Amino acid sequence: MTATVESRATLENRLYARFRAQSLPLLVSMAGTTPAASLWTGSRLWVQALRERGAESGSRLWVDLGPGPAVLQVLLAALWLDCDTVLGALPAEEPEDAVVRAGCSLAVADRDGPWVLRPDGVSGPHRVEDGVPRAGHSSAHAPWLLLREEADAAFRPTGALGPHATLELPALWTERAALLDLVLPALADGAALVEPAVLASPDLA
Numbered sequence: 001m002t003a004t005v006e007s008r009a010t011l012e013n014r015l016y017a018r019f020r021a022q023s024l025p026l027l028v029s030m031a032g033t034t035p036a037a038s039l040w041t042g043s044r045l046w047v048q049a050l051r052e053r054g055a056e057s058g059s060r061l062w063v064d065l066g067p068g069p070a071v072l073q074v075l076l077a078a079l080w081l082d083c084d085t086v087l088g089a090l091p092a093e094e095p096e097d098a099v100v101r102a103g104c105s106l107a108v109a110d111r112d113g114p115w116v117l118r119p120d121g122v123s124g125p126h127r128v129e130d131g132v133p134r135a136g137h138s139s140a141h142a143p144w145l146l147l148r149e150e151a152d153a154a155f156r157p158t159g160a161l162g163p164h165a166t167l168e169l170p171a172l173w174t175e176r177a178a179l180l181d182l183v184l185p186a187l188a189d190g191a192a193l194v195e196p197a198v199l200a201s202p203d204l205a
Contacts, residue, residue: 088143
């Protein structure tokens, strides 16, 4: 077994142990509280849908989704499939060409197109037979490339945040520094991640 295969198996084991049938980590957003088990369930639907569209080890995906549970589900699926991910906003003009130029096989975004998979809230990919998808939101930052090896290195327990600890997220927590330095380590530690919009909600005042 090569080092790459060993690393992949190790990451898959860590993802499985941390998310499947677990309550922590969890994400608290304006969409509600999404525990680890729900993130895992949604990610399995994305794994299936991405595989059906040809995604495999070494593929590159463009993910244009704003912060929230859906983007976490897609990221978990991409890690499971051993894919690299471009995270950030698609250009307004000729987005399909941008996806191709970036070396991506397809995109996940809140828009329609033969080259796009669209989320349906936290229920995984939208299916035509389900009718109109639930409204989502797009990324608000420039695109950047998340290599699978970077995510593997970041998704490791640090001990800085133990179970039941709470981490207040920055508004754009899908940007490089926030995702690699805060989000992925906190998920590995089993923390509760809280989006700033929740803390600013008048319902909590």
